[in-house]
Amino acid sequence: MSFVLRARPEICSGCRACQLACSEAHGEGFNPSRSRLVVAKDDVGGVDQPIVCRFCDPAPCVNACPAGALLKTAGGWLSLRDGDCVACRACVAVCPFDALKMDPSGSRPLACDGCGGHPACVGVCVTGALEIES
Amino acid sequence: MGQRLTIELESMAATWATIPEAEILKFIGGRGLNMSVLWNATSPDIAPLDPRAPLVFAAGPLVGTSFPGGARFNVSGRSPQTGILGDSNAGGFFGPELRFAGIDQLILLGRAPQPSIVWIDDDAIQLLDGTAIWGLDTVEATRAVHDRVGDRNVQVAVVGPAAEHGVAFSGVFANLVRAAARTGMGTLMASKNLKAIAVRGTGGITVANPGRFKTAIDRLQNRILNHEEYATRVRLGTTQLITALQKIGGLPGRHFQETTYAAYNEVSGETIEAEHKLRSKGCFACSIPCSRYLEVNDPRFPGLRLEGPEYEPLAGFTVRIGVNDLPLALQAVDRCNRLGMDAISVSEVIAWAMECAERGQLPSSQTDGLDLRFGNGDVALALIEKIAARDGLGDTLADGVRMAAQRLGIGAELAMEVKGLELFQADPRAMKGYGLGNAVASRGADHLRSEPWFEFSGNEAEGIRRYGIAETSDRLAWRGKGLLVKDFEEKAAISDALGVCKNTYNNMEVLDWSETAELLEAATGVAWTGEDVRKVGERIVNQERLINARFGIDRCHDTLPDRFLEEPAGPTESPSAGSVVELDRMLDEYYAARGWDRETGLPLKDKLQELGIGD
Numbered sequence: 001m002s003f004v005l006r007a008r009p010e011i012c013s014g015c016r017a018c019q020l021a022c023s024e025a026h027g028e029g030f031n032p033s034r035s036r037l038v039v040a041k042d043d044v045g046g047v048d049q050p051i052v053c054r055f056c057d058p059a060p061c062v063n064a065c066p067a068g069a070l071l072k073t074a075g076g077w078l079s080l081r082d083g084d085c086v087a088c089r090a091c092v093a094v095c096p097f098d099a100l101k102m103d104p105s106g107s108r109p110l111a112c113d114g115c116g117g118h119p120a121c122v123g124v125c126v127t128g129a130l131e132i133e134s
Numbered sequence: 135m136g137q138r139l140t141i142e143l144e145s146m147a148a149t150w151a152t153i154p155e156a157e158i159l160k161f162i163g164g165r166g167l168n169m170s171v172l173w174n175a176t177s178p179d180i181a182p183l184d185p186r187a188p189l190v191f192a193a194g195p196l197v198g199t200s201f202p203g204g205a206r207f208n209v210s211g212r213s214p215q216t217g218i219l220g221d222s223n224a225g226g227f228f229g230p231e232l233r234f235a236g237i238d239q240l241i242l243l244g245r246a247p248q249p250s251i252v253w254i255d256d257d258a259i260q261l262l263d264g265t266a267i268w269g270l271d272t273v274e275a276t277r278a279v280h281d282r283v284g285d286r287n288v289q290v291a292v293v294g295p296a297a298e299h300g301v302a303f304s305g306v307f308a309n310l311v312r313a314a315a316r317t318g319m320g321t322l323m324a325s326k327n328l329k330a331i332a333v334r335g336t337g338g339i340t341v342a343n344p345g346r347f348k349t350a351i352d353r354l355q356n357r358i359l360n361h362e363e364y365a366t367r368v369r370l371g372t373t374q375l376i377t378a379l380q381k382i383g384g385l386p387g388r389h390f391q392e393t394t395y396a397a398y399n400e401v402s403g404e405t406i407e408a409e410h411k412l413r414s415k416g417c418f419a420c421s422i423p424c425s426r427y428l429e430v431n432d433p434r435f436p437g438l439r440l441e442g443p444e445y446e447p448l449a450g451f452t453v454r455i456g457v458n459d460l461p462l463a464l465q466a467v468d469r470c471n472r473l474g475m476d477a478i479s480v481s482e483v484i485a486w487a488m489e490c491a492e493r494g495q496l497p498s499s500q501t502d503g504l505d506l507r508f509g510n511g512d513v514a515l516a517l518i519e520k521i522a523a524r525d526g527l528g529d530t531l532a533d534g535v536r537m538a539a540q541r542l543g544i545g546a547e548l549a550m551e552v553k554g555l556e557l558f559q560a561d562p563r564a565m566k567g568y569g570l571g572n573a574v575a576s577r578g579a580d581h582l583r584s585e586p587w588f589e590f591s592g593n594e595a596e597g598i599r600r601y602g603i604a605e606t607s608d609r610l611a612w613r614g615k616g617l618l619v620k621d622f623e624e625k626a627a628i629s630d631a632l633g634v635c636k637n638t639y640n641n642m643e644v645l646d647w648s649e650t651a652e653l654l655e656a657a658t659g660v661a662w663t664g665e666d667v668r669k670v671g672e673r674i675v676n677q678e679r680l681i682n683a684r685f686g687i688d689r690c691h692d693t694l695p696d697r698f699l700e701e702p703a704g705p706t707e708s709p710s711a712g713s714v715v716e717l718d719r720m721l722d723e724y725y726a727a728r729g730w731d732r733e734t735g736l737p738l739k740d741k742l743q744e745l746g747i748g749d
Binding site for chain 2: 034
């Protein structure tokens, strides 16, 4: 099954539980800076905008990877072969939605793997601002 | 184990230290650890704004984890407003970011040579020149700090212009509206020439046993989402209390002259929801987004949009000062936030001045030409600006209501404060456990030191089960309230030590002592029992009492304004009509429950030995 993640900023509470769940689900403890999605916030303007991978097809990030480390899976989401990644940031540079960023260590991109079909971020969103669309 | 970062602002020397395990076992974290530091670092000889006086931030061991609402931090020091223990707590995103930067406690000492920003970028600590942002309001300053460090995701805690001017009840503001506003911790921060603290943490937090921790959090999450209060909390947050307190006769109408308020529905949480709410907002990783983002379309206040308000500022700028103009009240809240002041204290000094004027105690020659009377919202807005600028009457009010009464030589009996801190937005005659809680609270008049909601329950069987006394569930009864307040003080202390929200932990009682111990053990790897945890709560309360004893606090300071002790509550149709607070009887019971001396109200030696403190 393939799906896309849909973000609805108009009902996002800006709590960033999604970011926390992402790092936890990937075995990286509680660390929003290691999340594959980001809630862009502007407290003054009252903006809370979840920025999520759109699982583009074809995917510019995958096409830009010179090492063949970033792949698209049958389900449509991304898979990174850590050992092959050369941390060149080409994938980050070409993402049209600014949805792909580097790990804070700079060693690899934080590519959304869709949690294998059951995204942790969607599971913890209590307002419904993140949804799966098949 | 936790990390303590100490920054000496004069020399900008930063020192990291591992917090000793014995200290963690005694105090857990957050507010508890702050009290441990203040016990060792405060003295009557060091004035509150002496550069040697410490300003301490801490975030407990559940902050930044998936605990829903594990978002809170405490700011503590000797209060420039009250002269005794100062402490305040706020949510938002600042506390978690401290923890992501590896900081459990941050101690600031000394005074920076010029207006400054402390910039913590993981383990790189710098003092940036803050001269250019000195004078900016909390919103402008937050934006300027973001621009300065080039990252809008950096978490920032700032003080506003009021703090710079030495207004005694200035707070520390994170995420613009997440205010650690009580007891003047912003005033203390500004006295150190510190305008802002900016933090970026990329280190993350690991818990000792991720599997057990997740299982416990999943269970907790289910309990929260299925709680009977969930839907209302998401819709209205604490603003639901306007209507709820109207129903029981507990509102602070026109400065506590009436416990019901005819126009309550014009200023209620429901009305805000219907007329101004755009969407729900939440603190870090919280599953109850109880905050609200509002838009106010009123030509008098062009472009007014804000997050909030909570019940306290809302009732403060409506019911307490007799104003039924909701957009004006929201403007007042916004101005308090931007200027960086405690809305509870501001609303009290204004309401007090209004009552003094109406009773002929404050002559118009002393009011700077303002027409001080209940219901005059424009005067409230004017006074907010004058207080923040310390201008005219505002200068007199800027040191708090107790000092204002002293300086003007009027209205001491009308000053709604305990130990120099202004009382919250509810009438203690309608809730006697809260009355006792306010009288004994360690930071002066305060409900969040205990929050003994159980007295609203009417559940007599549960009252007997918990305390052996059915009346503990009756808000208008006094019996058993000493036991009730002791219990809830310990729960509140543990909330602040863990760094979690009192809405869930205390008011919704989502975890008992042993479940708390289980979670803490999964998080830290240290074995805890429920009784161990409760005892930390008891220890924190006793430690705070010892700190205050150092500043001369004893039983005679555990009191309430005369109005609540002597004047029967009105009006006659109020469900609380005729009630007064039987404080002395509750105090006797409370001290006995605490193991404190009945005459002095101070901890007895046996109790201190049992808790291992006081050396």
